[in-house]
Amino acid sequence: MDCTLQIFLDDRWVDCTEIELNGGLCQWNHLVEYAIEHPDAPVSLAEPVDLKIREARPLPAFLYDLVPQGAGRRFLLGELELPDGADADFPLIRAGAFNPVGRIRVAEAVEYFEAHVERHPDARGLPGLRIDDVVVRSEEFKERLFLHGMLGTGTTGVQGAAPKYLLTRDRAGLLHGDAVLPDADATQHFIAKLPRGNRPADEKVLRNEAAYMRVAAALDIRTHPELPTLHGDVLLIPRFDRVARNGQVARLHQESVASILGLTGFDLRPSLFEVVSGIRKVVSDPAAETLEFIKRDVLNLTMRNTDNHARNTALQLVEGRVQLTPLFDFAPMYLDPELIPRALRWYHPDTRIELTDWADVLAALRVPDRERRMLAGELRRFAGQIERLPDTMAEQGVDHDIIEFLTQYVDTQVRQLKALQPLEA
Ligand SMILES: Nc1ncnc2c1ncn2[C@@H]1O[C@H](COP(=O)(O)OP(=O)(O)OP(=O)(O)O)[C@@H](O)[C@H]1O
Ligand SMILES: [Mg+2]
Missing domain, CATH: 1.10.1070 (Phosphatidylinositol 3-kinase Catalytic Subunit; Chain A, Domain 5)
Known part of the structure; x- marks a missing residue:
C-alpha cells in the first residue's frame, strides 16, 4: 500500500513525499523536485529535506499527526469496513487525511474526499450556516456537514477525543465545512469543539476551557490573539495554523x-x-x-x-x-x-x-x-x-x-x- 504526501507552499499543493508500506515495513523518500526547490520546508521538523530513502516500523512518527482520531476515526472505520487497531492507521490516513491541521495532506485522501462529494451532488453551492445552527445541531446542520465533507459526525482532519468540526467563515460571516469553501472566499478558520460526552462534567470542562484560555492570556502565555468563544455548548476556537489575507490562505507547518x-x-x-x-x-x-x-x-x-x-x-x-x-x-x-x-x-x-x-x-x-x-x-x-x-x-x-x-x-x-x-x- 502506498501514498503521496502533498505540502502547501506558495499558494498551491506540491507533491513532496512518497510512502510505501510493505509487510510491516514503511519506506519513504522525498521527491527530487520538492527536495531541490524547498529545502527549508520540511515535512517534519525532525527530518531534513534530502534524497535519502528512509525506513520505519510500523510508520514514521510524523505520519501519526495525520491519523484521524475520535469521532472522525470511528466514522471512517465504518466507511472502510475495518476493525480498529494499529493496522488501521495507514488506511485511515489514505482516506481521511484530505484536510488535516497544518500544511501536509495525503493525495489519495483528497481523491477519497472528492469521490464522497461527487456521490452527493446536492453539496454544491449551499449557503453557509450561522453559529446558532451549530449550537442547536439541527438536522440541517448535520446533513450540511456530512455533505460539506465532514464525512459524518466528526471531522477526520483534527485529532483529539472530543468531537470537533473544522469550520470556515466566508465574507458574509457564514460558516462552511472547511474543505468545501474555496480559499478565495475564506476570512477566518475555526475548530468547533463539543463536550467530550453528555455528562454535566463534560460541559463544565468545555465551558471553563474558554475561561482558562483567557487566564493564560492574562498571564502572558503565548495564545492566539483571538481567544475561543463559547456558544451554547460549542467552543469556537480560532485556528493558528491558517492565516487568511487578501483572498489567500497561508497554511503553517x-x-x-x-x-x-x-x-x-x-x-x-x-x-x-x-x-x-x-x-x-x-x-x-x-x-x-x-x-x-x-x-x-x-x-x-x-x-x-x-x-x-x-x-x-x-x-x-x-x-x-x-x-x-x-x-x-x-x-x-x-x-x-x-x-x-x-x-x-x-x-x-x-x-x-x-x-x-x-x-x-x-x-x-x-x-x-x-x-x-x-x-x-x-x-x-x-x-x-x-x-x-x-x-x-x-x-x-x-x-x-x-x-x-x-x-x-x-x-x-x-x-x-x-x-x-x-x-x-
Ligand atoms: N487553535 C488551534 N489551531 C490549530 N490547531 C489546533 C488548535 N487547537 C487545537 N488544534 C489541534 O487540534 C488538535 C485537537 O484539539 P484539542 O487538543 O483541543 O482536542 P481534544 O479533543 O480536547 O484533545 P484530547 O484528546 O487531547 O483531549 C490538537 O491536538 C491540535 O493539533
Ligand atoms: Mg488535545
Missing part, C-alpha cells in the same frame, strides 16, 4: 511534540525532560521556548490541566522561525469523568525518579548555567502572577468551585517558585 520526539502510536509517555530536549533541538530560540514550556507546566499543575500528553503540545514554523504554537487544549481536565491523571511528568534523566519541586527540575535540566539562572529569575517573578491567580481566574470567569479547589495547588506552586535561588550565581 504544525507538528506535535510526539512527532518531534519520534514517538509512534498514541500512548507513549516520554519524560518532560525528553520533551524539553526535543523542543530545544528544533526551535529557533531554545531558552525562550524552554521558559514558555515551563510556565505552561506551572499553569498545568496549578490549574490541574492533567491531560498534558505529547499531542497537546505542538510546534509551528511561522515567518521562518520555529516555536511552540499558541496554547491549546488547556482546561480543568481533573474534572473529567474518565479520571485523567497527569500524563507526562518530570522523571529525572538518570534516576528516572519523579521530581515534583521546581528547584530539583531546574537543577536537572540540561541547559547552560547562565540559562538556568535566567529561568530561576523568570520563574521567581512568575510566582507573583501565580499568587494573584485566584483573582485573575475570578475576573476571567472560571467557576468558583474550581477556584476554591485550586487554592492548595496555588499555594504549593507559589511556595516552590518563590524559593528558587539564583542558583550557582
Whole structure:
C-alpha cells in the first residue's frame, strides 16, 4: 500500500513525499523536485529535506499527526469496513487525511474526499450556516456537514477525543465545512469543539476551557490573539495554523511534540525532560521556548490541566522561525469523568525518579548555567502572577468551585517558585 504526501507552499499543493508500506515495513523518500526547490520546508521538523530513502516500523512518527482520531476515526472505520487497531492507521490516513491541521495532506485522501462529494451532488453551492445552527445541531446542520465533507459526525482532519468540526467563515460571516469553501472566499478558520460526552462534567470542562484560555492570556502565555468563544455548548476556537489575507490562505507547518520526539502510536509517555530536549533541538530560540514550556507546566499543575500528553503540545514554523504554537487544549481536565491523571511528568534523566519541586527540575535540566539562572529569575517573578491567580481566574470567569479547589495547588506552586535561588550565581 502506498501514498503521496502533498505540502502547501506558495499558494498551491506540491507533491513532496512518497510512502510505501510493505509487510510491516514503511519506506519513504522525498521527491527530487520538492527536495531541490524547498529545502527549508520540511515535512517534519525532525527530518531534513534530502534524497535519502528512509525506513520505519510500523510508520514514521510524523505520519501519526495525520491519523484521524475520535469521532472522525470511528466514522471512517465504518466507511472502510475495518476493525480498529494499529493496522488501521495507514488506511485511515489514505482516506481521511484530505484536510488535516497544518500544511501536509495525503493525495489519495483528497481523491477519497472528492469521490464522497461527487456521490452527493446536492453539496454544491449551499449557503453557509450561522453559529446558532451549530449550537442547536439541527438536522440541517448535520446533513450540511456530512455533505460539506465532514464525512459524518466528526471531522477526520483534527485529532483529539472530543468531537470537533473544522469550520470556515466566508465574507458574509457564514460558516462552511472547511474543505468545501474555496480559499478565495475564506476570512477566518475555526475548530468547533463539543463536550467530550453528555455528562454535566463534560460541559463544565468545555465551558471553563474558554475561561482558562483567557487566564493564560492574562498571564502572558503565548495564545492566539483571538481567544475561543463559547456558544451554547460549542467552543469556537480560532485556528493558528491558517492565516487568511487578501483572498489567500497561508497554511503553517504544525507538528506535535510526539512527532518531534519520534514517538509512534498514541500512548507513549516520554519524560518532560525528553520533551524539553526535543523542543530545544528544533526551535529557533531554545531558552525562550524552554521558559514558555515551563510556565505552561506551572499553569498545568496549578490549574490541574492533567491531560498534558505529547499531542497537546505542538510546534509551528511561522515567518521562518520555529516555536511552540499558541496554547491549546488547556482546561480543568481533573474534572473529567474518565479520571485523567497527569500524563507526562518530570522523571529525572538518570534516576528516572519523579521530581515534583521546581528547584530539583531546574537543577536537572540540561541547559547552560547562565540559562538556568535566567529561568530561576523568570520563574521567581512568575510566582507573583501565580499568587494573584485566584483573582485573575475570578475576573476571567472560571467557576468558583474550581477556584476554591485550586487554592492548595496555588499555594504549593507559589511556595516552590518563590524559593528558587539564583542558583550557582
Ligand atoms: N487553535 C488551534 N489551531 C490549530 N490547531 C489546533 C488548535 N487547537 C487545537 N488544534 C489541534 O487540534 C488538535 C485537537 O484539539 P484539542 O487538543 O483541543 O482536542 P481534544 O479533543 O480536547 O484533545 P484530547 O484528546 O487531547 O483531549 C490538537 O491536538 C491540535 O493539533
Ligand atoms: Mg488535545
